[in-house]
Amino acid sequence: MTVTLSATLAANEDIERRRRAGERVVHLAFGEAGLPVHPALRDKLAAASGSNGYGPVAGAPALRTAAAGYWARRGLDTDPELVVCGPGSKPLLYGLIMAIGGDIVLPMPSWVSYAAQADLVGARPILVPAPPGEGGVPDPDLVAAEVRRARAEGRTVSSVLVTLPDNPTGRLATPETVGRLAQVARELDLMIISDEIYRDLVHDPSLPFTSPADVAPERTIITTGLSKSLALGGWRIGVARLPHPSAEADGHALRTKLLGVASEIWSAPAAPVQEAAAYAFDDPPELVDRIALSRRLHGVVARAVRDRFVEIGASVPVPQGGFYLYPDLSHLRLGGAADITRILLEEHGIGVLPGHAFGDDPAAARVRVAVSLLYGETPEARMASLTSADPLQLPWIAANLDHLSMGLKELSLVRHDAVREHHPALVPTPCHG
Template identity: 50%
Template structure:
């Protein structure tokens, strides 16, 4: 009996483990390759977790009524009226995204570049993945004309694209697709009968909500949009694994929800009871949670903008970050200089930064980008330091001037400047 060759582990998780090992061995590295929100734990969350420890029974697969009502209220406050029976909670948004791939037939359309988990999940589900270039001004959403062309080619070749994945705000570029683009893609999805999966786990980390309006595809195409989210990025509790999904109203939404619940019943059974207790509290957004969301967005925006400034100052092209905690520089303007030093693609660029300067980034080709491009993702949230330093950063009016953050920013500036020499 032959067995299939195993896929390599997720590259961001593999790099995170590598950094832990090399740091433990005494190396000094600046880690920018893992999308973890390094924020101090809110004490009320810890108390809520302890209070829920006795919730040891399995409970409903989709989640207990209380937590589903709380999540429904969260969406309603964001302009998406939601019935509690259209909510499913899970151990992270990753399982929900995987369940959607297993439950919904058809191939998958992704923006290019995209978070490195979308494509492998689709492939594990036996689907073909079609990457579509993003517009010049933002990531997280494919360029509409390119999407139409990709659909035509795929169908002419006998493929069946049915799922369109959007990320708002985007991982890896740190940008947010504007409302006009979202509406255009929603109209296209209706014309082409596509299901939209809108990953909105960074929704509450828009740096300036007044200057950067947010439109969910669930507002523009409510009958065909599933929204996924969670608490890992906003509250820094990724290890607690709390994810949620919102399904459309109507018969189609009910079928989608039931299909995902069916997958869940065979894979993870239910979100752990203590975590449901936490989620019910957090998604209700009492004042301390609302203030933490605002403080986190301020911190993430300040540090991401500073890394963006450093990258542009070193000669890179880079979209200004608008949400989340990422920047995605492109060192194409330095291609000739870098080529003389053996840097010709995203892999060798990432290797140069690590070997020469101890800067760890996630190379663009690992995100579905053109391997020949000189692009990478930098996760700026990893610069905040340990628990005490994170608290200082959250409370600071100017976190980039705090000594522990400024020192890491100086190392990044020196590393990027070396690329031009």
């Protein structure tokens, strides 16, 4: 097995090297939330800095209770005994894939680490496209067909993973699609892992949100964390809500397996961070307000970036959550995702990720765009972006958008010139009047 650096982390390091060398690059390749830590969270962490014991593998009781309350306020009664904490939701996802075993169904496209983690534990991912216009949830009808085909070949398929809302597309699956997938999961005895780390960053709070746990609580695991909603990526803390006991599934049995994995990999989450996270998962008003500001900023900037891609004829689904877009630049006919990504970076100073890193067709010219590093280079600038009534008018955001527009227009002109050179009859003759 060949293990390589995650595509997102590799791209981030490459772009940072280029910037240190003096290159002008608009960084749209890394899904970091790009905002300052709330002062109340800093205070909680500092106050807990003397906590230096390992603590329980499942996480501190206060954090598990706070996470249970977090889900209860979102309509999911939760037993704290069925909450497991880890150093980020990413290790929890890895531990869950290992604990459940068997092959796993993933949306296509989907976050780069899902398939990589499955490979690491010896599982084979089955990539299934989302319904047209959606993202993060594989088409339930196709899931049923693919699982039956894999099982007919002798494979063990045990789970399906969804992302609500989605990275890379920025879309939110409809309640109808989630409900149909839950039904398929029941029929085929699949566990559902629902990565809901962007749940609190749905741009329009009135948009209907359905978790698989709302309709199939007996077989749904939810993972989340604070890296996106509260910009705490470097703090590394996540929580998982395991299925509650029923005739079909036993969350306690899964808990035992997951804790066995956790005990050998991370022992326990960092104790001081757990104390700060317990405060955050209690939804105190000051953090609820901060998340609301973040949600608004991400939505405003994501839509502005989408406008720049649409101006050159790209097909871009309207973003609904998080800070991602998934433009399709196939109309330019400049090659597949790797070609477009290279041209954008090396010739136009625009850093994005190729769609094939997310399991997409390499021949398709789709790229993943993250807007959250456009908010400024300093904590002061990022705070100004967060609180501004019109962040698009701030000089640093406006400059980034202008650079993006110029680069995309230059990219489009490359295609126009190529058409004019090889097919002059297709280029209209200017009218002078």
